[in-house]
Amino acid sequence: MAIEYKKSLAVFSDFVGVEDAEALLEWLGKNPKGKVNFEECTHIHASSLQVLMAVKPPVVAWPKDENLQLWLKVALE
Amino acid sequence: MNNLLEQFLSEARDFLQGIGEKLMQLENDPDSTELMVELFRFVHTLKGNSGLFDFPEMTRVLHASEDLMDAVRNGRVNYSQTLADQLLEAMDFVGSLMDEIEVTGKIGSNHLVISTELTKALRALLDTPDAVNVPVAIEVYTEDALTVKGISWSELPIMDLPETIAMGLHRCSIDGETVLWLQYTPEPECFFKGEDPFFLARQIPDVAWRHVILNNSASTLAEMDVFSSQLVFQLLTIAPETELDDLLRYVPDQIHRVKIPALAFVKPSGSSTDQAIDDDVIDSVLALFDNDEIDALIHTINTMLELSSPELWSSSALRWVLHLIDAEPDNKPAQRILLEAFRTQTAPDWSVLTPPIVPQHKTVSAPIHVNTSEIPDTLLRDFNVVINTQKEILSLPATSSGAWSAGRLKAVGATLIGCYRAVQRPHEIEGIEAALNIALTQNSPVPLLGWLETSLANTQELIFKGEPEPVVASLAAQPEVKFGRRTDDARGENAVAASKTLKVDQDKIDRLMNLIGEMVVAKNALPYLANRAETVFGVRELSREIKAQYAVINRVAEEMQDTIMQVRMMPVSFIFQRFPRMVRDISRKLGKEVELVLEGDATEADKNIIEALSDPLIHIVRNSLDHGLEMPEARLAAGKSVTGKLHIRASQESDRVLIEIIDDGKGINPEVIKHKAYEKGLIDEATLERISDQDAVNLVFAAGFSTADVISDLSGRGVGMDVVRSAVEKVNGTVGIESVAGKGTRLFMSLPLSMAVTNVMIIESNKQIFGVPMDLVVETVRVPRVQIRTIKQKQTTVLRGRIVPLLSLNDLLARNEAQLPNEDDEFATLIVRVHGEHVGILVDDFRETVDIILKPMTGILGGLPGYSGAALLGDGSVLMVLNPRELI
Structure with a gap:
């Protein structure tokens, strides 16, 4: 699993693919106060990206990947 | 290159050929539906096949061609000359792409522009409504194009950049780098095609500023369609355009780009105060x-x-x-x-600096969507989906209770009001409410349905005209249409499969031929063996048995050789088939009217011969069209028919193929040729005086000869006929020309049927044996020493009243030995024909003639002049075969 769902935190790691989008949407729907951690993430598929953009959850940690961080910051901040 | 690609290339060439032929046939018979259907099938299959590979430029052009042919097939578009021209051009482009693929295995991104233009041109021919909406590919706005496109400085898509970035970009721009603004709007279905727009956006290099927009139309989170892309990526980059072209080659129609002029970045920002500077x-x-x-x-x-x-x-x-x-x-x-x-x-208003940039239309509502309506496509699409559903609901039969429930009508009414509000048409709402009230009183859906239909008819701009068509065939997109077409294909492919041809790589045939050649040589060793058995070992019985076996093997080997020759034989139609198109194109370009007659295209010759023939023939045909045939007016004045005639005829004469190219044009004037040749220093004054007309005409084969005063792209560069001659001679052919001024020209080439087996004469000189190709040998004579005269230190003799120069083979090969005469003091002399002249070569002795498989020399030896190759003899020794043409 590229996204590990904890109580109120979704931890993204490696490559988040297109199949993760639906579950992410559901989780964010159920956990309106859920936070996200991108630290170990290298890429997020556009489908998940648009889910994140629609919700804009608080970000606990930005990705180490610089390019991804730049994009995520403009998309989610 | 993998097998699949190889097969694709080989098949695709056949298809291209077929498409060209069908188009030619259609020119003569534009109403034939059968031809049309076949043509469509070719294009369609070719497109389908190309989709298997990573060649978006090719697929795009083919896709457009396919759509066009589909429209022609269904009678929506009429077949026309321009259409044929456009399709042929597209196919030429595809052909050139294939050449590139064959060499490099891929297509360079530099073809994007041509591919886009061709696609546009093809689409333009489709003036049916559903074709108009196919998205135009890249639109590149350059600084100069601002006026043309009617975009003013203020409408340039510059976001509020942070000052430091803006300053940096301004400096980059001043330093000559191109700053591009890109907007990438992925199509909503892109996820189903396995695309990841975000990944693609992240690949764009040298991004100075970026932005992502979410066009989410769903009101609640749960309604959001995660599998439909609602993203828009915007960015500024200083990456080279070629790099971007390459990266974005799959989605050119989803990219909007603008070149940003340097001054556009100069845009102070910050809070303004009341206390302006004094x-x-x-x-x-x-x-x-x-x-x-x-x-x-x-x-x-x-x-x-x-x-x-x-x-x-x-x-x-x-x-x-x-x-x-x-x-x-x-x-x-x-x-x-x-x-x-x-x-x-x-x-600051920079437009004053560049006067031509005057905002021409101020109605562009959003600078980003320069070429779209103000309602985003996604919204429009959703609007249409909802409206259509409402229409369906209204058309439903009444419920079992016999009446329409008021609730259903109200629901439809509310939905419609919501929809029209979403697309910013609030003034329509009154109409809906009125219709709803009537419907409720009548308890019937008709008033609402009526209103909806009139409204839709009046607001055409709200009708969604279909998504951009996917470039790569996608199964998910339109399965039902695909299935329909597949059956079409299946029928067509069955027809192809019925033919019993086997496609074999030429290398395999060549290898087979080499093996058979070796067997022929090995077989030739048996008579030696028989001889040895008898003379050395004294077993006459065994010798006879070996000879008997040899006879059998000999027969089989000869048959095998014959068969493999047959396999390698190709009809000349292989080269002839390209002439109709070529003659048509060239004659149109020159404004001449030409009738082409092809004869004997079933005549066969070895593949190598046919291939060697192709370029010279094209050259000759071009010459005939350019120089030979006159313009229609000139022809009329000369009392000929307006249409010139070009005859290309192939025939077989014993073991040679004869090809003639005859035109009824103005012919060659020997006087003009003589003087041109003299001017160019090809002949001297004395020759000029005494040269015969026929010899003068033959001067066109001299190197560096050209009569054309103006170099055109067709001919006249002075490389031409001499190249033709050397190409033909390379395969042991001859070429000649006959011409009658004012009447026409006949050019003929004679070529061997096959190059595989060469008949050579073995000669001996300085204790070595050499081969000389028999087709060069005129005769063999023995010349007594007393009959050799020395003229200007050159040995000559008189043979049947002609002076024949004599050359010693030892001298030619730089051996410092005198030739050996026989007991009667006669020299063995080989008379060979070189460049139309007879020359005697003195050798030591003649031997027999043999059929050999001539192998050209390769590697370091390949550069040796004077030898045309080597062959193995029956006893295992190597025979060097001389090339007298180079030797002398």
Whole structure:
């Protein structure tokens, strides 16, 4: 699993693919106060990206990947 | 290159050939539906096949061609000459792409522009409504194109960039780098095609500024369709355009790009205050500027900056002034405009600097969507989906209770109101409400349905005209259509499969031929063996048995050789088939009318011969069209029919193929040729006087000869006929020309049927044996020493009343030995024909003639002149075969 769902935190790691989008949407729907951690993430598929953009959850940690961080910051901040 | 690709290329070439042929046939018979259907099938299959590979440029053009042919097939578009031209051009492009793939295995991104243009041109021929909406590919707005496109400076898609980034980009731009603004709007279905737009966006290099927009139409989170892309990526990049082309080659129609002029970045930002800078301060600053006291100006500005808050608009503007003075010290007008902007505290208006850039239309609502309507496509699509559903609901039969429930009508009404509000048509709402009320009183859906239909008819702009068509065939997109077409294909492919041809790589055939050749040689060793058995070992019985076996093997080997020759045989139609198209194109270009007659295209010859023939023939045909046949008026004046006739005829004469190219044009005037040749120094004055007309005509084969005064792209470069001659001679052919001024020209080539087996004569010289190709040998004579005369230190003899120069083979091969005469003091002399002249070569002795498989020499030996190759003899020794043409 590229996204590990904890109580109120979704931890993204490696490559988040297109199949993760639906579950992410559901989780964010159920956990309106859920936070996200991108630290170990290298890429997020556009489908998940648009889910994140629609919700804009608080970000606990930005990705180490610089390019991804730049994009995520403009998309989610 | 993998097998699949190889097969694709080989098949695709056949298809291209087929498409060309069908188009040619259609020219004569434009109403034939059968041809049309076949043509469509070719294009369609070719497109389908190309989709298997990573060649978007090719697939795109083929896709457009397919759509066009589909329209022609269904009678929506009429077949026309321009259509044929356009399709042929597209196919030529595809052919050139294939050449590139064959060499490099891929397509360079530099073809994108041509591919886009071709696609556009093809689409333009489709003037049916559903074709109009196919998205135009890249639109590149350059600085100069601003006026043309009617975009003003203020509408340039520059976001509010942070000042430091804007300054950096401005400097990049001044330094000559192109700053591109890209907007990438992935199509909603892209996820189903396995695309990841975000990944693609992240791949774009040298991004200076980026932005992502979410066009989410769903009101609640749960309604959001995660599998439909609602993203828009915007960014500024200084990456080279070629790199971007390559990266974005799959989605050119989803990219909008604008080249940003440098000054567009100069845009002070910040909070404005009421306390504008005093006019007299501005005046004094301007005075400093006008007096060119730049140092003082900078000093003043720095002081002003220190005194004011850095967040202010005026501070930002001051910083920009400093930046401009630094980055563009010579651009005084721009600096002045920026300083003037202090008075108004508004962004400087750069349009005054570049007078042609005048905003021409101010109605563009959003600078981003320059070429789309104000309602986003996604919204429009959803609107249509909902409206259509409502229409369906209204058309439903009444419920079992016999009446329409008011609730259902109300629901439809509310939905419609919501929809029209979403697409910003609030004035329609009154109409809906009125219709709803009538419907409720009548308890019938008809009034609402009626209103909806009239409304839709009146608001055409709200009708969604289909998504951009996917470039790569996608199964998910339109399965039902695909299945329908597949059956079409299956029928067509069955027809192809029924033919019993086997496609074999030429290398395999060549290898088979080499093996058979070796067997022929090995077989030739048996008579030697038989001989040895008898003479050395004295076993006559065994010798006879070996000879008997040899006879059997010999028969089989000869048959095998014969068969493999047959396999390698190709009809000349292989080269002839391209002439109709070529003659058509060239004659149109030249404005001549030409009738082409092809004869004997079933005549066969070895593949190598046919291939070697192709270029010379094209050359000759071009010459005939360009120089031979006259313009229609000239023909009429000469009392000929307006249409010129070009005959290309192939026939077989014993073991040679004869090809004739005959035109009824103006012929060759020997006088003109003579003088041209003399001018170019090809013949001297004495020759000029005595040369016969036929010999003069033959001068066209001389190297460097050209009669055309103007070099056209067709002919006249002075390389032509001599190249033709050497190409033909390379395969042991001959070429000749006959011409009657005013009547026409006949050019003929004679070529061997096969090059595989060469008949050579074995000769001996200086205790070595050599082969000489028999087709060069005229005769063999023995010349007594007394009959050899020396003229100007050259040995000659008189043979049947002709002086024949004599050359010693030992001298030719740089062996310092005299030739050996026989007991009667006669020299063995081989008379060979070289360049139409007889030359005697003195050798030591003649031997027998043999059929050999001539192997050209390779590697270091390949560069040796004087030898045409080597062959193995029956006893295992190597025979070097001389090439007298080069030797002498």
